[in-house]
Amino acid sequence: MPAFSTYAAGTAVSKEPDRLFAQPLAQVPDFAFNEDVVRVFPDMIKRSVPGYPTIVENLGVLAAQFAQPNSVLYDLGSSLGAVTQALRRHVRTDGCRVIAVDNSAAMVERCREYLNGQDSMFQELLPVEVIEGDILALDFQPASVVALNFTLQFIAPEQRTALLSRIHQSLLPGGALILSEKLRFNDPEEHALLTDLHVAFKRANGYSELEIAQKRSAIENVMKPDSLEEHRERLLAAGFSKVVPWFQCLNFASLIALP
Ligand SMILES: Nc1ncnc2c1ncn2[C@@H]1O[C@H](C[S@+](CC[C@H]([NH3+])C(=O)[O-])CC(=O)[O-])[C@@H](O)[C@H]1O
């Protein structure tokens, strides 16, 4: 048996249920990654993003195939460090270290606590540094793996190509960018069907119609999904040579982009 299988040996995280949008709000404020969201985030993301646990754990497995000795593995928009923890469970390459970056102070504070928890449970984990900062202002070091796990969709659309170009420039031969995003679909029928099925997924996970509607209005100004075609074209424009989708569940997908 390997030390860590894809049936994750996770460390303890908050189990507080997400009820943030359960009561009617006179005005729904724009979604922000604040203390209230941090408290319920593990529950929120699992009940909102179909395939999330599978994507996170397998991101570690994929990363182990691309990690190069003595290089950096970036977790950009790390939130509570779920991807960082998966990287540390699966990557065994000599001299690698993880840099997790998020611009939410509340997320970063809790992320550091959870990573301390992982350090106290397991030995010989890759060293990790958690930076509170804007990934658009990051000075990238030579990297073999860059994970953008549901983060690019929160970056202003006009900034996305420049960010991906900078990531491409930092990637070492043999490395990869792993990009997970909610998708939009150009075909209206396909878009409506997968959006309805995502609503059914949320309902099945215990969210009410009110919670679903209020969350939708909270995120509509701050989260702008692209189509798979737009992602592919932008990645190629940023210098990537190959774009390979490796996972899709309803309107959520993850891609491997090779330098
Ligand atoms: N410019 C920015 N600079 C740094 N961080 C940012 C920026 N913009 C947004 N963020 C951060 O990106 C994260 C997006 S959540 C990622 C989930 C995680 N990857 C996970 O696998 O659990 C996705 C979601 O909640 O759907 C938040 O923590 C923001 O603070």
Ligand SMILES: O=C(O)C(=O)Cc1ccccc1
């Ligand atoms: O809830 C949704 O509809 C989403 O698209 C995903 C999500 C998950 C967590 C925070 C913001 C958006």
